[in-house]
Amino acid sequence: MRAFTALLPLLAVAGTVVAQHVHYEPPEVQSYVRSMLDEFDHYTHYPGPSPTASLKPHPTKPWEHGPTETCAYWLENINHQGIAAFNPSPSTYQVFRNVKDFGAKGDGVTDDTAAIQAAISTGNRCAPGACGSTTVTPAIVYFPTGVYMISGSIIDYYYTQIIGNPNCVPTIRAFANFTGGLGLIDGDQYQAGGVLGFGSTNVFWRQIRNFIIDLTLIPASSSATGIHWPTAQATSLQNIVFQMSDAPGTQHQAIFIESGSGGFMNDLTFYGGNNAVVFGNQQFTMRNLTFYNAVTAINQIWDWGWTYQNINIYNCSVGLNMASGGRTAQSVGSVTFFDSSITNTPIGIQTAHDATSQPPTAGSLILENVQLNNVPVAVAGPGGTTALAGTTGSTVIAAWGEGHEYLPNGPTNFEGPIPPNARPGVLLQGSKYYQRSKPQYEQYPVDSFLSVRSAGAKGDGVTDDTNALQAALNRAAARNMIVFFDHGDYKVTKTLRIPAGSKIVGESYSVILSSGSYFADINNPQPVVQVGRPGEGGQVEWSDMIVSTQGAQAGAILIQWNLASYGTPSGLWDVHTRIGGFAGSNLQLAQCPTTPTVATPPAPVNVNCIAAFMSVHVTKSAAGLYFENVWLWVADHDVEDPALTQITIYAGRGLLVESAAGTAWLVATAVEHHVKYEYQFANTKNVFAGQIQTETAYYQPNPNAVIPFPTVASLFDPVFPVAVVNGIPNADGWGLRILASQNILIYGAGLYSFFNNYSTTCSNQGNGEVCQNRIFSVEGAVSNVDVYNLNTVGTHYMITRDGVDLAIYSDNLDGFVDTIALFRSN
Numbered sequence: 001m002r003a004f005t006a007l008l009p010l011l012a013v014a015g016t017v018v019a020q021h022v023h024y025e026p027p028e029v030q031s032y033v034r035s036m037l038d039e040f041d042h043y044t045h046y047p048g049p050s051p052t053a054s055l056k057p058h059p060t061k062p063w064e065h066g067p068t069e070t071c072a073y074w075l076e077n078i079n080h081q082g083i084a085a086f087n088p089s090p091s092t093y094q095v096f097r098n099v100k101d102f103g104a105k106g107d108g109v110t111d112d113t114a115a116i117q118a119a120i121s122t123g124n125r126c127a128p129g130a131c132g133s134t135t136v137t138p139a140i141v142y143f144p145t146g147v148y149m150i151s152g153s154i155i156d157y158y159y160t161q162i163i164g165n166p167n168c169v170p171t172i173r174a175f176a177n178f179t180g181g182l183g184l185i186d187g188d189q190y191q192a193g194g195v196l197g198f199g200s201t202n203v204f205w206r207q208i209r210n211f212i213i214d215l216t217l218i219p220a221s222s223s224a225t226g227i228h229w230p231t232a233q234a235t236s237l238q239n240i241v242f243q244m245s246d247a248p249g250t251q252h253q254a255i256f257i258e259s260g261s262g263g264f265m266n267d268l269t270f271y272g273g274n275n276a277v278v279f280g281n282q283q284f285t286m287r288n289l290t291f292y293n294a295v296t297a298i299n300q301i302w303d304w305g306w307t308y309q310n311i312n313i314y315n316c317s318v319g320l321n322m323a324s325g326g327r328t329a330q331s332v333g334s335v336t337f338f339d340s341s342i343t344n345t346p347i348g349i350q351t352a353h354d355a356t357s358q359p360p361t362a363g364s365l366i367l368e369n370v371q372l373n374n375v376p377v378a379v380a381g382p383g384g385t386t387a388l389a390g391t392t393g394s395t396v397i398a399a400w401g402e403g404h405e406y407l408p409n410g411p412t413n414f415e416g417p418i419p420p421n422a423r424p425g426v427l428l429q430g431s432k433y434y435q436r437s438k439p440q441y442e443q444y445p446v447d448s449f450l451s452v453r454s455a456g457a458k459g460d461g462v463t464d465d466t467n468a469l470q471a472a473l474n475r476a477a478a479r480n481m482i483v484f485f486d487h488g489d490y491k492v493t494k495t496l497r498i499p500a501g502s503k504i505v506g507e508s509y510s511v512i513l514s515s516g517s518y519f520a521d522i523n524n525p526q527p528v529v530q531v532g533r534p535g536e537g538g539q540v541e542w543s544d545m546i547v548s549t550q551g552a553q554a555g556a557i558l559i560q561w562n563l564a565s566y567g568t569p570s571g572l573w574d575v576h577t578r579i580g581g582f583a584g585s586n587l588q589l590a591q592c593p594t595t596p597t598v599a600t601p602p603a604p605v606n607v608n609c610i611a612a613f614m615s616v617h618v619t620k621s622a623a624g625l626y627f628e629n630v631w632l633w634v635a636d637h638d639v640e641d642p643a644l645t646q647i648t649i650y651a652g653r654g655l656l657v658e659s660a661a662g663t664a665w666l667v668a669t670a671v672e673h674h675v676k677y678e679y680q681f682a683n684t685k686n687v688f689a690g691q692i693q694t695e696t697a698y699y700q701p702n703p704n705a706v707i708p709f710p711t712v713a714s715l716f717d718p719v720f721p722v723a724v725v726n727g728i729p730n731a732d733g734w735g736l737r738i739l740a741s742q743n744i745l746i747y748g749a750g751l752y753s754f755f756n757n758y759s760t761t762c763s764n765q766g767n768g769e770v771c772q773n774r775i776f777s778v779e780g781a782v783s784n785v786d787v788y789n790l791n792t793v794g795t796h797y798m799i800t801r802d803g804v805d806l807a808i809y810s811d812n813l814d815g816f817v818d819t820i821a822l823f824r825s826n
């Protein structure tokens, strides 16, 4: 996170384009059958029985069981015994709230606004304007099936999961006289004085999923908004249909984001609207969004980097408008748009970029595998020019781009077709990269779930739950049950092993908290959670949880991933690491204040704040893993402190992938503030990643990345030979380091270094990007290391190959960031 104020005035959105009226039939539902991974054919002793074999799906025939039975959803019916361990009143604080228990009717008639708001706010929770952030008042606000009428905005609070029944998706519908705020759901309410209620780059750990958001009763001429969503990391919108007016002159919009540091969204469908969505934020990954009948499907008002995967646009006037600011002052840094389609739309993508537009690399764009059907202009340039002609028939853009390229040397200013990435077949499902949305286990009855609290774990942040959790995990795997981690903070003092076949789901991010001497030895690290033993094969699914540490844990590897998954990949969705800065961590402002004026060395680091050895280690034997919306965060500030005061926490390494067989998808991941590196790929292959996002630790180079963790050669730790070069720190941690690896395909990267010893002077625009010298290193025998839209901040050299700097920031200026549209190692 970084406090970064909104760059643009609110609602700087024009509505002058007239809607097109073209007939269109929605596409077939995609096939979910994935061919076996041919590379793994040799692997014959797996699979055993399907891990879900004995789970009994719900009956789906209404004439047999009736509609109520068909709608039943386990999360609604399971015993609600989650606790917020570090809340002041854990015994009375309610985590799970069913809006009907607060008086909502969902009958399509009653005004449910106040009842829904009561479900959100009850329990002295963290309200916009009154509270900066906290982890101690988590909530699931659950909507059973129904039509919930509202007359004013539902104001979202911090750390809130708003979840509808996915089996019979509830509707939130505005009355015609809907008045008030920005959004049927306002994720960050503006306060008096025009400031957001929560700083948008600090809005973490929240979700909305399984809804129909219906604006259609609101007059089309009213600029009504579905969801206002300026958010940061570890946030998501999933499985939401937005219904808006498509009448001529409609002013409806589904989602409005003007700032923040996101984030992820998936499986959204939009009908109608003027700008169906308006997006401005540092970066985001958006996957599987479908637009019908908007004037402009996506109005991109600003960004640094944006990853659009599997976007399908039908019957609009403009698909994606990224021309904001115009050709002399473009405000959109870069866009990566792939595995997508645009149909019956006169202009696919509107840009303001040309050979001499400003800033020079703003408006960087990469398209890959984009199907056009009746899109006469694929990419429009400024002033009515055509950058890439389309067709009134059908065609596929294999790959095309504009911006600066390094192949591997540069820069070359280019605009035109490029060879598409050579995609390894193992990463594909049909012609697209494999995708899999977070499972919600809709089809499973409540008796398929094993609650860890029912199984004897306490989750109270005090009791040692290691043995109870291990027994629950083992029992569930043996019985093919789904493990439900009721909300809680589960302290463990030894490694927790997740066996193959496990399915695990948390409740508003249940926390596993490592503690004690077992994880304290910097020279003898131990996994807190081990997913499969080395050599083990099979599948695991894990979602909605956080792995953390308590106190000094210099030997803690938060997640060690050994599992080899062949056929179906294993998956991790909305599982994060969080190291320090929250209640219960004993790594807060009181323990770990910043010390910028104390030179370190000679002063020693505070060993009580050495909080982890590594966040996630994907080991040699691992294979076939799909991570989606995963944020590995070492706290830069204390989330519980009203002033969000910065703190200094040391965690050695971020994400290390050294899987020999590779085959990894990293969709919407971010890794921040570790010591030696954020992402490191070593001796691996076949990795799809995008958007990846990093931040260098704010204290560096005081101390630098050599301190306090000894270099471990067997983990390919980087060696930092020189501390300062030309006055710029050389020994800050790497944002991204790729060693001796093949087919590392990165679809959007934001590698940021905002600070130098807690000062941002080094990253202020025009100051020479002197927070650190180097941030992205490619080393050894690599092939097909391809990066689309690399954005860096505060970094002097953007790409370094075997110690040789390939790209200097000043050749690639893009406003606050520096951008290279295309880098290829060979």
Ligand SMILES: *[C@@H]1O[C@H](CO)[C@@H](O)[C@H](O)[C@H]1NC(C)=O
Pocket: 019, 020, 021, 022, 023, 024, 025, 246, 247, 272, 293, 294, 295, 315
């Ligand atoms: C196409 O869009 C227009 C205006 O948005 C709408 O009126 C029309 O019904 C749409 N066509 C189809 C087939 O959806």
Ligand SMILES: *[C@@H]1O[C@H](CO)[C@@H](O)[C@H](O)[C@H]1NC(C)=O
Pocket: 111, 151, 175, 176, 177, 178
């Ligand atoms: C809005 O309309 C609904 C439904 O007609 C009605 O119940 C409600 O009182 C109205 N609210 C206002 C403020 O007029």
Ligand SMILES: *[C@@H]1O[C@H](CO)[C@@H](O)[C@H](O)[C@H]1NC(C)=O
Pocket: 030, 239, 240, 266, 267, 268, 269, 288, 435, 436, 437
């Ligand atoms: C895309 O989203 C739709 C609507 O939620 C869903 O039915 C479909 O399965 C999703 N497809 C993928 C590839 O995730």
Ligand SMILES: *[C@@H]1O[C@H](CO)[C@@H](O)[C@H](O)[C@H]1NC(C)=O
Pocket: 596, 597, 598, 599, 600, 702, 757, 759
């Ligand atoms: C860090 O910055 C502070 C000012 O904020 C300065 O006094 C101090 O000398 C700096 N220390 C190092 C080691 O750069």
